[in-house]
Amino acid sequence: MIFGNLLRKFLLLELWQGMWVTLKNQFRPHITVEYPRETLEFAPRFRGVPRLRRDPQTGEELCISCLLCEAICPTECISIVSEKKADGKGKDLVSFTINYERCCFCGLCVDPCPTKPITAIYMSHDYEFAGYDRDVYVADRRELVDGLPVKLYDR
Amino acid sequence: MFRTEMMDINMGPQHPATHGVLRLKLLLDGETVTDTDVIIGYLHRGVEKLCETKNYHMIEPYTDRLDYVAAMYENLGYVETVEKLMGVKVPERAEYIRVITAELQRIASHLVWLGTHALDIGAMTVFFYCFREREIILDLFEAFCGARLTYNAYRIGGLPWDLPPGWTDRARHFVKIFPERQKEYDTLLTKNRIWLGRTKGVGILRAEDAIDFGVTGPCLRSAGVDYDLRKAHPYSVYDRFQFDVPVTYNCDTYDRYLIRMEEMRQSTRIVEQALDHLPAGEVMAKVPKRIKPPAGEVYHTVEGPRGELGFYIVSQGEDKPYRMRFRSPSFVNLQALPHMIRGSLVADVVAVIGTLDIVLGDVDR
Ligand code: SF4
Ligand code: SF4
Numbered sequence: 001m002i003f004g005n006l007l008r009k010f011l012l013l014e015l016w017q018g019m020w021v022t023l024k025n026q027f028r029p030h031i032t033v034e035y036p037r038e039t040l041e042f043a044p045r046f047r048g049v050p051r052l053r054r055d056p057q058t059g060e061e062l063c064i065s066c067l068l069c070e071a072i073c074p075t076e077c078i079s080i081v082s083e084k085k086a087d088g089k090g091k092d093l094v095s096f097t098i099n100y101e102r103c104c105f106c107g108l109c110v111d112p113c114p115t116k117p118i119t120a121i122y123m124s125h126d127y128e129f130a131g132y133d134r135d136v137y138v139a140d141r142r143e144l145v146d147g148l149p150v151k152l153y154d155r
Numbered sequence: 156m157f158r159t160e161m162m163d164i165n166m167g168p169q170h171p172a173t174h175g176v177l178r179l180k181l182l183l184d185g186e187t188v189t190d191t192d193v194i195i196g197y198l199h200r201g202v203e204k205l206c207e208t209k210n211y212h213m214i215e216p217y218t219d220r221l222d223y224v225a226a227m228y229e230n231l232g233y234v235e236t237v238e239k240l241m242g243v244k245v246p247e248r249a250e251y252i253r254v255i256t257a258e259l260q261r262i263a264s265h266l267v268w269l270g271t272h273a274l275d276i277g278a279m280t281v282f283f284y285c286f287r288e289r290e291i292i293l294d295l296f297e298a299f300c301g302a303r304l305t306y307n308a309y310r311i312g313g314l315p316w317d318l319p320p321g322w323t324d325r326a327r328h329f330v331k332i333f334p335e336r337q338k339e340y341d342t343l344l345t346k347n348r349i350w351l352g353r354t355k356g357v358g359i360l361r362a363e364d365a366i367d368f369g370v371t372g373p374c375l376r377s378a379g380v381d382y383d384l385r386k387a388h389p390y391s392v393y394d395r396f397q398f399d400v401p402v403t404y405n406c407d408t409y410d411r412y413l414i415r416m417e418e419m420r421q422s423t424r425i426v427e428q429a430l431d432h433l434p435a436g437e438v439m440a441k442v443p444k445r446i447k448p449p450a451g452e453v454y455h456t457v458e459g460p461r462g463e464l465g466f467y468i469v470s471q472g473e474d475k476p477y478r479m480r481f482r483s484p485s486f487v488n489l490q491a492l493p494h495m496i497r498g499s500l501v502a503d504v505v506a507v508i509g510t511l512d513i514v515l516g517d518v519d520r
Contacts, residue, residue: 014346021339022280031287043294045319047301074213106216106307111315112444123301 047107047123049100052144055118062120065091069109069121077102078109098144100129100137161189164501168197172275172505175515177489179504186500191493195486198519206479211237211311211446214479219305221481222517224267226306227260227296228459234309235390236455236466240448241311249313249438250392255326255429256299256308257391257457258422262333263292264460265415265422272412272509273344276353281343288336291329298322312442323430330423330430337419344412354409358495358507361406368491372462372484373418374511376402377410384458395432396425408510415512418460447474461485461512485517 007013033040055062065082077099082091105123113119126147131137139148167178176197182190202221206214218229231253238245245253270285293303298319300308308314344350360370362378375382383400385393401417403410450472456465462484469478488511495507 014342014348018280018343018347021342025284025339031290043298043301043319045299045301045316046297072210072212074209074216104216104305105302106219106305107301108212108216108307111310 042125046125047105048126049105049124049129050098050103050109050121051124051126051147052096052121052141053118054145061093062115062118063093063096064115064120065093066114068112068114072108072112074106074108075102075104093141096141096144098139100139101134159185166504173508174271174513177508177513177515177518181501181504183501188496188499188501188504191496193489193492195489195518198515200520202520203479203481206476208475210474211448211476214476215309216305216307219307220516221483221520222459222461222464222485222514223304224514225260225264225460226304227257227308228457228464230306230309231257232455232457232459232464232466234311235457236453236468237311237446237448239455240451240453240468240470241442241446243312243440243442245313245440246437247392247434248436251429251433252314252318252438253309254391254393254396255426256296258425258429259292259295259326261422261460262419263289265419268415268460268509268512269340275505275509276350278344278347278350281340284336284339288333295322295326295329298325310439311446313437313439315439317438323433326426327430330427333423334420337416341416351409353506354412355407357408357499357503358510359406360491360495364494365491368494369487370462370491371487372459373411373414374488374491375462376400377414378406379404384456384463388456390455390457396428398425408506411510445474447472456482459484461514461517462488481520483517483520485513485515489513489518
């Protein structure tokens with residue numbers, strides 16, 4: 001027993017075993033991707049920035065200005081202005097802005113949205129945001145529907 | 156001829172081994188630490204006060220940002236506390252899914268701990284392997300709730316979504332391959348003489364001191380105290396699963412390593428059992444849209460990866476808490492740090508910070 005231990009100590013057995021593990025892992029497939037050239041698939045539920053959408057079939061505006069998303073947002077980054085429709089039924093959306101600087105991607109705004117099953121506000125898969133200016137992060141209604149304009153920088 | 160002097164050394168707040176913005180003022184006698192000042196507050200965001208201005212739904216994203224390495228537990232503790240206050244019965248399926256995700260989170264959190272702890276001590280390889288396996292768990296979480304770090308995955312009364320199709324198979328695949336991978340970490344570290352030399356007998360925290368400091372979690376169990384809230388005060392559906400609580404008696408860094416390794420194995424066991432018995436049905440109980448718990452106060456704890464994670468809410472019957480208080484394990488465990496490193500060498504400070512497994516978001520709140 002003591003002799004065995006001594007031999008172990010002398011031969012640095014546990015270090016060689018460790019080396020063997022490292023060697024084995026050299027031949028495992030890579031799991032990293034080279035980011036700007038390749039990107040990973042997102043899960044369908046991935047929560048990127050919140051955006052607005054129109055009805056995919058009719059192309060109509062879905063949001064009915066119920067202000068529920070504004071009320072539940074913990075960072076108070078949604079601001080909605082609406083006015084009564086001329087015929088007195090329902091409201092017209094005047095402006096809808098989300099301040100992406102404050103948004104924490106929690107997804108709470110989607111939960112109460114009443115235009116089910118397609119909620120007017122949804123968590124998009126957009127995540128690449130870099131800008132030189134803070135103003136670009138205040139997205140108005142048009143940008144929320146069409147997506148923020150992407151500026152590509154060439155070298 | 157020679158004059159020796161005590162020396163004050165500042166460590167942190169920007170230091171790779173302090174796992175965040177922790178600042179230590181070490182009073183050194185040569186290489187020996189004689190006294191330590193722990194200075195915290197660099198990450199203080201005033202979440203407790205903030206919560207008093209938010210309604211009960213809005214608080215959950217804030218809890219994510221406390222212990223961001225194990226955000227599922229913050230979510231779990233918070234929603235369970237509110238449910239306890241309201242007396243809501245959560246559907247079985249939701250409870251099981253909560254247990255599965257929470258235990259996967261424990262594994263993920265321990266993997267971060269193992270990787271960074273080993274990295275601090277000088278074993279770099281383990282770090283990459285740990286993060287590789289953690290990636291699988293994060294992918295599972297992304298498929299389940301859409302986020303990889305700040306999940307906001309539960310709601311008061313249940314879950315916002317059911318599991319996506321194919322999720323259970325992926326989870327099963329993970330629990331199948333994970334023990335094999337864990338053996339690799341074992342081979343790299345458990346008997347490695349450098350690892351033994353750096354961790355054995357380092358950072359001793361005896362049971363009576365641990366209890367006096369209020370230390371919980373693996374740090375307490377390494378001192379021979381068999382106290383795990385999942386067994387001591389079972390919450391959720393933990394009383395239905397078979398698992399062991401590892402306890403060791405040497406009180407040192409190496410023992411805490413062994414305990415966390417074993418906890419990962421036990422968590423795998425729990426996930427397996429929960430997947431086997433996952434009931435069908437609803438995932439959301441009937442709760443009012445506007446959550447207004449009755450007036451009263453409640454304290455509820457869950458066993459997080461770092462120890463006892465408690466939530467204390469005082470309600471006055473409004474839709475906002477009157478007072479919110481978090482008992483964060485990292486904050487309490489950090490108190491023991493000066494005691495644990497008194498008289499040890501500077502190099503061991505890094506090992507002891509690693510073994511306490513603190514997250515500064517949890518310490519400062
Ligand atoms: S994701 Fe959260 S923070 Fe962002 S707009 Fe929606 S509710 Fe507000
Ligand atoms: S909750 Fe939906 S319908 Fe209501 S204001 Fe927000 S986006 Fe519009």
